[in-house]
Amino acid sequence: MSCEHLVCAQCAHPVIEGRCPLCRANRERMHQHGFAGLSPALIAVLLVVLLFATLAAEHLVIR
Secondary structure, eight states: OOSTTOBOTTTOSBGGGOOSHHHHHHHHHHHOOTGGGOOHHHHHHHHHHHHHHHHHHHHHHHO
């Protein structure tokens, strides 16, 4: 979701402009991405890589 088309209920201006404290807080909240600033897609890729690394390490230890 983007804040470009949202209008603030407090100041009646676009949220993207950040004219009041409520606008600024909501704009910051909407622009946060995922865990530790990473995008959800990147987190998913990292989890898949971790899964394969775990499986490879388990396969090497069993033999």
